[in-house]
Amino acid sequence: MKEIDALALLGAFLGCLAPVSGHAGDAKAGRQKITTCQACHGLDGLSKNPEAPNLAGQIEGYLIKSLGEYKSGARQNETMNIVAKELSDQDMADVAAYYASIQVDVLPP
Numbered sequence: 001m002k003e004i005d006a007l008a009l010l011g012a013f014l015g016c017l018a019p020v021s022g023h024a025g026d027a028k029a030g031r032q033k034i035t036t037c038q039a040c041h042g043l044d045g046l047s048k049n050p051e052a053p054n055l056a057g058q059i060e061g062y063l064i065k066s067l068g069e070y071k072s073g074a075r076q077n078e079t080m081n082i083v084a085k086e087l088s089d090q091d092m093a094d095v096a097a098y099y100a101s102i103q104v105d106v107l108p109p
């Protein structure tokens, strides 16, 4: 295969990975939008609150899905239902991109 074909294929492949929703998350913008989240989930996505889960390195699509479910009420949690109500689709995409982009090292026991 010629090098140029390989590049074209790679481009097509990466295109498929782009979010379908049209709300491409911006991690930099997301970092500015997590002021309220930090108290519980930490700026680095490592929870400061024993009740709250770590979000660092979490799967981006899962974060978006969870926030959407808290907003709609499909997933019930007193705190998160209130928090998510304030977030637009773009906010959710951005904060998800930010937390998902945090690198985590895993050292199994």
Ligand code: HEC
Binding pocket: 033, 034, 036, 037, 038, 039, 040, 041, 049, 051, 052, 053, 055, 063, 066, 067, 076, 077, 079, 080, 083, 087, 095
């Ligand atoms: C007062 C503490 C608090 C604040 C502030 C808060 N959260 Fe949470 N968050 C929680 C708790 C507690 C849970 C676990 C809820 C449950 O059991 O469903 C949670 C769950 C989540 C989850 C689901 C994680 C998973 O593994 O399923 C996401 C995503 C999330 N929060 C994002 C955010 C974002 C984004 C913000 C800011 C806009 C935020 N949270 C603000 C306490 C908080």
